[in-house]
Amino acid sequence: MTFLRSLLFGAAFAAWTIGLMLVTLPVYFFSPPWFPAWVIRTWSRVNLLLLRLITGTTLEVRGREHLPKERSILAVKHQSVWETVVFFALVDDLSMIMKRPVAMIPLFGLYTLKAGMIAIDRGGQAAALRSLAAASRRAVAKGRHVLIFPEGTRRIPGVEPAYQGGVALLYRTLAIPVVPVALNSGLYWPLRRFAHQPGTVVVEFLPPIAPGLESRAFLTRLEGAIEAASDGLLVEAAGREPRPRFPREALAKLAKSL
Numbered sequence: 001m002t003f004l005r006s007l008l009f010g011a012a013f014a015a016w017t018i019g020l021m022l023v024t025l026p027v028y029f030f031s032p033p034w035f036p037a038w039v040i041r042t043w044s045r046v047n048l049l050l051l052r053l054i055t056g057t058t059l060e061v062r063g064r065e066h067l068p069k070e071r072s073i074l075a076v077k078h079q080s081v082w083e084t085v086v087f088f089a090l091v092d093d094l095s096m097i098m099k100r101p102v103a104m105i106p107l108f109g110l111y112t113l114k115a116g117m118i119a120i121d122r123g124g125q126a127a128a129l130r131s132l133a134a135a136s137r138r139a140v141a142k143g144r145h146v147l148i149f150p151e152g153t154r155r156i157p158g159v160e161p162a163y164q165g166g167v168a169l170l171y172r173t174l175a176i177p178v179v180p181v182a183l184n185s186g187l188y189w190p191l192r193r194f195a196h197q198p199g200t201v202v203v204e205f206l207p208p209i210a211p212g213l214e215s216r217a218f219l220t221r222l223e224g225a226i227e228a229a230s231d232g233l234l235v236e237a238a239g240r241e242p243r244p245r246f247p248r249e250a251l252a253k254l255a256k257s258l
Helices: 002-028 034-055 082-090 108-114 126-141 166-174 215-238 248-257
Strands: 057-062 073-076 094-099 118-120 145-148 178-183 199-205
Touching: 002 034, 002 108, 034 057, 034 082, 034 108, 073 082, 073 166, 082 094, 082 199, 094 126, 118 126, 126 145, 126 166, 145 166, 166 178, 166 215, 178 215, 199 215, 215 248
Parallel strands: 057 199, 073 145, 073 178, 094 118, 094 145
Antiparallel strands: 178 199
8 A cells, every 4th residue: 555655646746746847837937036936835835735645644843933034054854855845845935955966857957946946066075065155155145044954965764874064164154043953754755765654754943053163063063953853753753653664774773762
């Protein structure tokens, strides 16, 4: 049943994405700046609805009071494709830092760029980091929140974290609050597995980290906050019904926590 539901969601996801892009394409070339962002946000909200109706994957958001109304950096745990799809429905005026190949996807890539997403090359080359800082400054100047995945790529729930220096660069350069964000999406939209699990994805906005810390101290505090909260969500998911299928790394982390 899980496989069939996942297959149906995949078909609905593709049909909705392609259909929306084609229908709105004639307007794209003459649209005001808000239109592409509206398209991406609508795309995200409908995908969230499709997940709930087809796969039984629901959403719980905690800690919204920690999300500043003014510009901030969102440092989000990255476990799944889920957060790259759904966060546009959760946060208005969002510029997500994404890998450049995403911007090369036909039609969809056009919308992400015009909607203010930030496409970067993978790796920590100096030129790429300068480009990241400059694009983020432009987004913040427009009053946007900037979303970055501090580990750079998706990681299976329970594996040892691998935080990169890009988030520290933004923290130092932009001098605005950083909001750590924990989640458990990797249990329900698993990495490298075609199986959308029923259950509740929890997204938890944590208290912001004010600017002014030294980079190493900031990274230590950020990692500690996100990892502790994400581990707590693993423990919580183990006691929920329906219980997701845990990868072995998450089971090992649970064994240490219990």
